[in-house]
Amino acid sequence: MIRGRRLEPDARREQILSVAVRLFGERPYPEVSTTDVARDAGVARGLVNHYFGTKKELYLEVVRVMLTVPEVALERLPVGDPPQRVDAIVTWFLDVVSRHSTSWLAAITAGGMAGDSDVDRVITEAVDVAADSVLAAVGLGDRQDEALRGMARAYVGMATYTAREWLQRNVLTRDQVHLLLTTTLLAILEKVFPKAL
Amino acid sequence: MIRGRRLEPDARREQILSVAVRLFGERPYPEVSTTDVARDAGVARGLVNHYFGTKKELYLEVVRVMLTVPEVALERLPVGDPPQRVDAIVTWFLDVVSRHSTSWLAAITAGGMAGDSDVDRVITEAVDVAADSVLAAVGLGDRQDEALRGMARAYVGMATYTAREWLQRNVLTRDQVHLLLTTTLLAILEKVFPKAL
């Protein structure tokens, strides 16, 4: 990396951001300094602030990038019976998580800044997207019931924890995770929603 | 608070720790400085380091305190059929969480240091305790199966997420949370464990 070389603002911003994504995926927030980011990107530290403002704003961008997942496959979900729909959405979720594995898990657990209102908002939005996907997959996407969405978010939380047991701790196989998540979601659909809503 | 006044080491340590518990319960890790802790405790900043070493070690103690919950009630769990046992353990969990509400939730979501290996270890141990309690309540406490315990941890993860929807976001009532968690646990017991283990 040649110092002082000029890049298009978009390109430079993208380059610094990709370095930050890697570092924040490896270490928690307080252990990653803007100096580290600048050094690995081969630029002066001041440039990081120039493009992203503060360290926290940079981290917010990183979390946004990490949690942005392709929602494409959702459109062509099968329209079969509940078990088939549940199976499809769980498969989709496991594909997404396993593809982004470390960085996605690091972000969703707020690798070092949980409790901060801005960070929490970004994470909540990502969980909301996943929760809405689940509701849409089972044919409840149009409902605006807050309790319904709260339960869907709780289910996504379980899915996240389960993914950690699978991908980080390696105590569960993908088949076991799949079985756990499909069975649980079906039970919620059949026995909780009818009673509680 | 009179500066320079001598206290028994245990008393002084306890006093500083209680201040730290309050502050780390209010703000995430990076936004609480040791200067803040020292000021609120009415002591010199150096004394914080004297008693706890580094800021991270202080935070570790705080998380330990926040996550230490009374395990007493577990002994006198009913020995009825599965639905009764599940109902009892869920009730116990909700009682614990609602009693410690903010600080417990702040700690279990690692208010600012998730990803750090030491912090993660403390949190994992607390989740393990809860997961073991669940397994013990349903009569599987003696099993050492790692997959079993992994699924129990995933369930506890769902329980914590659900508790947040209840206590922090107020989109679920206690009754709804209770129904969601009992139904889910029963489904796991009846349909997942027999197949997967």
Next chain:
DNA sequence: GAATACTATTGGCGATGTGTCAACAAGCTC
């Protein structure tokens, strides 16, 4: 192709946070 304008990039300043340690002094013992 040299002069010019534009702006991406640098490097250092001031403020704040952290870990360490020698010096101080509060309170006990004799």
Next chain:
DNA sequence: GAGCTTGTTGACACATCGCCAATAGTATTC
């Protein structure tokens, strides 16, 4: 009240962060 123990202080050295004026690539104009 002298002396000892040790809880406590205050300051030093270092690292990190936000900021900004100065610098130097790159394109543009003639």
